[in-house]
Amino acid sequence: MTNELSDFVQAPNQGLHPEVYEIENNAMDRSGALFARLEDLAPWDGKDLLDLGCGTGYWLPKYLSDSGTVIGVEPDANLLQAARARSAHIQVHQGSAEHLPCADESLDVIHARFAYFFPSPKNDCSAGVAEALRVLRPGGSLLVIDNDQQHGEFASLLQSSPWAAAQGESNFTNAWWEDHGATRHEVMSSWKFDSVQDLASVLHIEFPTQLANEWIARHPHATQLSYGYVIYQIRKEATDAQ
Template identity: 50%
Template structure:
């Protein structure tokens, strides 16, 4: 077990339901287009850091090589069915120096402060000119952010200001993207929201938004480039 590994209760608690959450995000493709604009992976080597069950690995089909790294052994078994998935963590990436062009970390490890060791390790494996893009929640835009600001589960993260300041101090470029989650029906949306928020908070939101199968969601992308 890697010392920086902390099991994520949402995906580890119900990986099948978390897969449905992953399928629901970004129906317009706004987030996906923004990721390409930050660092296009076509024909390049991409590392999906903290790849979970590997649900995103097939989406990088036009990369020259796609590598998933995941510390949770149970999730790693699932990810390996979808592609090249290896045991590792943000602070222990099983790759040589300067071997990767693009790194994506999607709600994995980078919850500032206290992330400098992982950032240093990512910069080690990036080639000069390569880019790390961290996908995080934008606490300022979207209905999902409204829930974050009142959720007891999210309270330890602060208001998002800590995250923004930490990345700004390290020269990261911040890009805001407004997208959504779109589920098959209202029951599925309520179920996946319960992975992220206390049940009573979800119940109140559902009661105030009857019949809804979609919730707007803001994302913050933090991009750091390894200097030549």
């Protein structure tokens, strides 16, 4: 399959290593701390939810409820088939943060998990925010899940990794979201893997080889590490006319 979106940039982790990224997703937030906070901030039971940058669709079935709809949007055409195979009750479309295949005011909740929203002096994400506000109903929320770059063992790895520079610097990122009217919420969770080998395979797609090997050498029997998240929430307010 080919990607037709002119502004598409393939994710180096999930896009190039979908099988390993499946292991990573399976290890992520097994305690449910992040998921519970997301649901507390913007409940989706009976609502219409969009998972933006859904990848292979790992999280899509977790959003299903007795009513409401779940939609996945993913720019990487090579991942769409796997996402669509997750459930017959979920719609999956090719699209991007700046080009959502959704009608105006048709959604209640949008989640963007490590997708598109990496603001930096060289990367303005305002177009994605504007598009999210277009498709959200009054009272709806955009929830962006990002890495906490200060707290947890994963944050220590990020601080040592040159690859993390593309995700933006935390002070700039926090200020950018504040300027766009977002509230900031921290959640501490963890990665928990089924084996030492699984953890090692994931570290090697997320970090440079030398950094990953150094961490593994210091923690030869580790199957988990603490992992902090930051959630940025923008809520679409109702106008006087509404």
